[in-house]
Amino acid sequence: MSAHLATPLETPVAAPAPTFADAVARLRALLKGDLDAVNGEILARMTSPVQLIPDLAGHLVKAGGKRIRPMMTLAAARALAYDGDHHVKLAAAVELIHGATLLHDDVVDGSSLRRGARTANVIWGNKESVLVGDFVFSRAFELMVAAGDLRVLQVLSRASGVIAEGEVLQLTTQKNIDTTFETYIDVVDAKTAALFAGAAHAGAIIAGAAPDAETGLRDYGRYFGIAYQLIDDVLDYDGSHNDLGKNIGDDFREGKMTLPVVYAVARARTEEKSFWRRVIVEGRQEDGDFEQAAALMNRDSAIADTIACARQYTDRALNELRHVEESEYADALRDLVQTSLSRIT
Amino acid sequence: MSAHLATPLETPVAAPAPTFADAVARLRALLKGDLDAVNGEILARMTSPVQLIPDLAGHLVKAGGKRIRPMMTLAAARALAYDGDHHVKLAAAVELIHGATLLHDDVVDGSSLRRGARTANVIWGNKESVLVGDFVFSRAFELMVAAGDLRVLQVLSRASGVIAEGEVLQLTTQKNIDTTFETYIDVVDAKTAALFAGAAHAGAIIAGAAPDAETGLRDYGRYFGIAYQLIDDVLDYDGSHNDLGKNIGDDFREGKMTLPVVYAVARARTEEKSFWRRVIVEGRQEDGDFEQAAALMNRDSAIADTIACARQYTDRALNELRHVEESEYADALRDLVQTSLSRIT
Numbered sequence: 202m203s204a205h206l207a208t209p210l211e212t213p214v215a216a217p218a219p220t221f222a223d224a225v226a227r228l229r230a231l232l233k234g235d236l237d238a239v240n241g242e243i244l245a246r247m248t249s250p251v252q253l254i255p256d257l258a259g260h261l262v263k264a265g266g267k268r269i270r271p272m273m274t275l276a277a278a279r280a281l282a283y284d285g286d287h288h289v290k291l292a293a294a295v296e297l298i299h300g301a302t303l304l305h306d307d308v309v310d311g312s313s314l315r316r317g318a319r320t321a322n323v324i325w326g327n328k329e330s331v332l333v334g335d336f337v338f339s340r341a342f343e344l345m346v347a348a349g350d351l352r353v354l355q356v357l358s359r360a361s362g363v364i365a366e367g368e369v370l371q372l373t374t375q376k377n378i379d380t381t382f383e384t385y386i387d388v389v390d391a392k393t394a395a396l397f398a399g400a401a402h403a404g405a406i407i408a409g410a411a412p413d414a415e416t417g418l419r420d421y422g423r424y425f426g427i428a429y430q431l432i433d434d435v436l437d438y439d440g441s442h443n444d445l446g447k448n449i450g451d452d453f454r455e456g457k458m459t460l461p462v463v464y465a466v467a468r469a470r471t472e473e474k475s476f477w478r479r480v481i482v483e484g485r486q487e488d489g490d491f492e493q494a495a496a497l498m499n500r501d502s503a504i505a506d507t508i509a510c511a512r513q514y515t516d517r518a519l520n521e522l523r524h525v526e527e528s529e530y531a532d533a534l535r536d537l538v539q540t541s542l543s544r545i546t
Numbered sequence: 547m548s549a550h551l552a553t554p555l556e557t558p559v560a561a562p563a564p565t566f567a568d569a570v571a572r573l574r575a576l577l578k579g580d581l582d583a584v585n586g587e588i589l590a591r592m593t594s595p596v597q598l599i600p601d602l603a604g605h606l607v608k609a610g611g612k613r614i615r616p617m618m619t620l621a622a623a624r625a626l627a628y629d630g631d632h633h634v635k636l637a638a639a640v641e642l643i644h645g646a647t648l649l650h651d652d653v654v655d656g657s658s659l660r661r662g663a664r665t666a667n668v669i670w671g672n673k674e675s676v677l678v679g680d681f682v683f684s685r686a687f688e689l690m691v692a693a694g695d696l697r698v699l700q701v702l703s704r705a706s707g708v709i710a711e712g713e714v715l716q717l718t719t720q721k722n723i724d725t726t727f728e729t730y731i732d733v734v735d736a737k738t739a740a741l742f743a744g745a746a747h748a749g750a751i752i753a754g755a756a757p758d759a760e761t762g763l764r765d766y767g768r769y770f771g772i773a774y775q776l777i778d779d780v781l782d783y784d785g786s787h788n789d790l791g792k793n794i795g796d797d798f799r800e801g802k803m804t805l806p807v808v809y810a811v812a813r814a815r816t817e818e819k820s821f822w823r824r825v826i827v828e829g830r831q832e833d834g835d836f837e838q839a840a841a842l843m844n845r846d847s848a849i850a851d852t853i854a855c856a857r858q859y860t861d862r863a864l865n866e867l868r869h870v871e872e873s874e875y876a877d878a879l880r881d882l883v884q885t886s887l888s889r890i891t
Contacts, residue, residue, distance in 0.1 A: 251715045305680060309673040328654040331676055332713045335650060338680070339707035342687055346699045354691045354699065362684035368677045370596045 220543045224536040228272050231533055235275045235289055236268065242293035246340040257321050257333045261300050264316045269429075270400045271296040273534070277404030277418045280530035287348040287407050291357075294348070295400045297341035298361055302396075304334035306368065310455055353403045360399030367391025371457070378466055378482050380458035389430045389460075390423070397426025417524030424518035425538050431511035432544050434459035435504055438495045439545065450491045456481045460510065464503035465494070473497060508545060515541055565888045569881040573617050576878055580620045580634055581613065587638035591685040602666050602678045606645050609661045614774075615745045616641040618879070622749030622763045625875035632693040632752050636702075639693070640745045642686035643706055647741075649679035651713065655800055698748045705744030712736025716802070721827050723811055725803035734775045734805075735768070742771025762869030769863035770883050776856035777889050779804035780849055783840045784890065795836045801826045805855065809848035810839070818842060853890060860886055 219227070229236060240262075247258040271292035278288035306312070307320040308327045314320060322330040338361070345354050371388045374380040401422030405415045437452040438461055452459050458481070466477050480486050480494065498504045518538045525531045564572070574581060585607075592603040616637035623633035651657070652665040653672045659665060667675040683706070690699050716733045719725040746767030750760045782797040783806055797804050803826070811822050825831050825839065843849045863883045870876045 249711055249714075251711050251718065253714055253718055254711065302680075305676050309676055328717055329714065331650050331654055332710055332717065335647075335683070336707055336710035336714065338683065339703055339710055342703035343700070343707060346696060346703050349696060351691060351694060351696070355688070358684055358687035358691050362681055362688060365677055365681035365684055366594055366596050366599065369594075369598055369674065369681065372673055372677065373596065373598055 219536065219540055221537070221540040224533070224540040225267055225269070225272075228276060228533045228537060229268075231529060232272055232275045232279070235279070235292070236272070238286070238289040239268075239271050239275070239293045239296065242289060242344065243296060246293070246297070246344060247337075249336070253325065253329060254333055254336055257304075257325050257329060258300075258337055260318075260321055260324065261304065261337070264318045266316055268296060269537075270299050270396055273397060273400040273422055273425075274404040276530045276534050277401045277422075278408040279404075280418075280525055280528050280534065281405060281408035281410050281414060282528075283404075283408035285407070287350065288404055290344045290348040291353060291403045291407055292400075294341045294344040294357065295396065295403065297337050297344065298357070298364075299396060301334045301338035301341065302364055302368075304330045304337065308334075309368070309372070310451070312451060348407065350407055353406050356402050356406065357399050360395045363391045363395040367393070367395065374458045376456040376482050376484060377458060378477055380463055382460070382463055385458060385460055385463050386427070389427050393430040394423045394426030397429065398423035413524040414526075417521045421518045421521040421525075421534065421538075424514045424521065425541070428511040428514035428518065428538070428541055431460055431507055431514070432541060434461055435507050435511075435545050438498060438504065453480070453491050453494060454486065456484050460507045461498050461503045462494075464506050465498045465501055468501040468503065469497065508542065512542060515539070564881065564885055566882070566885040569878070569885040570612055570614070570617075573621060573878045573882060574613070576874060577617055577620045577624070580624070580637070581617070583631070583634040584613075584616050584620070584638045584641065587634060587689065588641060591638070591642070591689060592682070594681070598670065598674060599678055599681055602649075602670050602674060603645075603682055605663075605666055605669065606649065606682070609663045611661055613641060614882075615644050615741055618742060618745040618767055619749040621875045621879050622746045622767075623753040624749075625763075625870055625873050625879065626750060626753035626755050626759060627873075628749075628753035630752070632695065633749055635689045635693040636698060636748045636752060637745075639686040639689040639702065640741065640748065642682050642689065643702070643709075644741060646679045646683035646686065647709055647713075649675045649682065653679075654713070654717070655796070657796060693752065695752055698751050701747050701751065702744050705740045708736045708740040712738070712740065719803045721801040721829060722803060723822060723827050725808055727805070727808055730803060730805055730808050731772070734772050738775040739768045739771030742774065743768035758869040759871075762866045766863050766866040766870075766879065766883075769859045769866065770886070773856040773859035773863065773883070773886055776805055776852055776859070777886060779806055780852050780856075780890050783843060783849065798825070798836050798839060799831065801829050805852045806843050806848045807839075809851050810843045810846055813846040813848065814842065853887065857887060860884070 243262055247255050247262065249255055274292040274295050275288055303315065304321055307315060308322045308330045312320050313323045321333070342358070345357055367388055367390070370384070371392055374384060374388060398419050399422070402415065402419035405418040410418065434452065437449060437459065462477075462481065466474075466481075469477055476493065480490050515538050519535060522531060522535055588607055592600050592607065594600055619637040619640050620633055648660065649666055652660060653667045653675045656667075657665050658668045666678070687703070690702055712733055712735070715729070716737055719729060719733060743764050744767070747760065747764035750763040755763065779797065782794060782804065807826065811819075811826075814822055821838065825835050860883045864880060867876060867880055
């Protein structure tokens with residue numbers, strides 16, 4: 202992978218390169234004790250005398266996902282030799298912020314499937330998802346407060362606001378065929394990368410990182426987050442490699458201007474502009490349109506260039522890790538980024 | 547008003563008793579400088595490069611409301627001779643938490659009118675209201691963090707969770723004709739009183755209150771909050787005195803089991819049970835049903851007893867103020883409670 206070549210690290214990288222799933226498994230094994238504690242924290246915070254809350258929140262927690270964000274908090278703290286236990290609370294808080302966002306996103310997008318399971322809004326309803334999302338979000342803040350570090354609170358409350366800003370910005374780009382590359386990267390930077398950055402940053406701060414390591418880990422999270430979202434965007438058009446457990450083509454059906462669409466629209470021939478206008482702007486989609494969109498994306502390198510763009514961001518993420526001393530945690534974080542393109546390629 | 551008789555205070559109370567609007571105006575005049583600063587904080591925090599955010603949040607802020615919650619924070623701090631400026635940030639945070647809740651409530655309830663203006667969900671849409679609500683909520687936390695007091699953060703993040711719990715509990719009681727008095731008071735205690743309590747409590751903590759004054763102000767806020775909500779509930783059935791600027795009968799149309807309904811259902815004659823079942827449980831409402839419901843409530847003292855219940859809570863609120871030394875701020879807080887029933891009577 203060219204990402205290997207781009208990293209300035211002098212340490213040799215093991216070959217053959219592991220897959221992203223391998224890297225996640227490695228990180229999970231390394232952080233097993235911490236992750237168990239995170240799960241305990243999350244479950245403890247989802248209790249309520251109002252039965253619907255543990256039911257719905259439990260569904261969200263059980264559906265689980267890869268826990269990449271909390272692992273970034275944990276690994277960042279551990280990479281800096283942190284030996285307290287506040288990083289567990291912060292990692293749980295990060296996962297709960299993510300969970301609250303998912304509950305609201307699925308309402309906003311009208312999604313019915315996530316991580317291979319029916320979404321909470323489909324099982325319990327939109328109203329319930331909105332309110333339980335608020336509950337989960339509040340609990341996330343309680344956890345952060347319990348960790349007792351005002352700078353972390355500042356970073357993560359700011360990140361939460363930026364996520365919401367990104368979601369609103371995305372809403373305004375939806376069905377807007379004139380959305381530019383720059384605007385779309387702004388969307389991704391806010392809606393996805395802000396929490397990746399906040400997660401790693403929180404781990405660094407709680408561990409008392411030196412300034413370079415702190416901003417390094419923050420920016421590692423940020424660039425990795427952008428790459429991660431771009432890969433998700435490709436997977437929405439590429440069923441053969443989909444590991445999202447959500448419906449392929451969801452983005453397309455919702456008229457989302459993700460990077461593959463931005464590129465494809467920019468490169469469309471005159472007679473194809475009306476196709477994009479019909480399916481994205483007017484939202485009038487027919488059988489075969491999705492396949493047609495994917496075909497145009499492949500013909501015009503929209504998918505390939507989205508992957509290339511993601512690779513640029515993985516390179517930048519790896520580069521930021523130079524500020525962090527060598528350790529198995531730092532190495533596992535590097536692995537995560539180096540393998541992330543394997544979700545597609 | 548009997549609330550006057552119930553208060554253990556020895557200081558004479560000015561007669562004739564002012565109205566609630568007078569008490570609000572008095573408090574507003576007393577806190578003018580602080581309230582201007584609160585408005586400045588709120589506007590400063592609602593800026594965003596994503597234009598929809600200041601537009602929608604500005605609509606919420608302009609619609610304004612009475613600012614009772616932030617005034618409780620400010621007055622609690624001032625009553626304890628606080629002379630810093632963190633109470634302004636906290637008051638702004640409290641108003642933003644309230645604003646975020648309103649945005650989400652109006653989506654959940656499908657409301658179209660609030661404070662005499664069209665709601666944000668009607669103007670901009672449900673998705674937009676959910677996401678901007680999240681943004682506003684995040685900004686509230688940023689403000690609290692800026693105030694820098696971990697105990698206040700604990701109190702207000704806990705309050706936010708309780709509000710959401712109360713909203714979910716209310717959702718489960720909606721159209722449930724078996725809802726009891728106790729459950730409904732639990733709903734009110736959580737969805738409304740928790741923020742009133744948190745608002746006054748935050749002001750007390752930031753001012754370094756003695757333990758008695760701190761819990762006194764917290765419980766003052768709590769009991770006042772319960773009374774305030776019960777009065778709102780009555781106003782939804784009593785158009786002649788409505789000052790809510792929302793649609794009369796909204797609660798009824800949504801099948802909300804507010805206290806007047808709980809009482810009326812419990813006291814309904816056998817042949818009237820089917821009326822309540824049809825309009826509340828089945829939600830099949832016809833012309834004249836609202837008037838019929840209001841008539842049954844009046845006949846069976848459901849309205850009068852809700853007012854009596856509210857009065858019990860205003861008495862308790864006043865009683866809690868005994869822990870706070872006399873000052874014009876304490877007196878204005880007392881006034882607010884003593885006059886609150888004047889919204890109906």
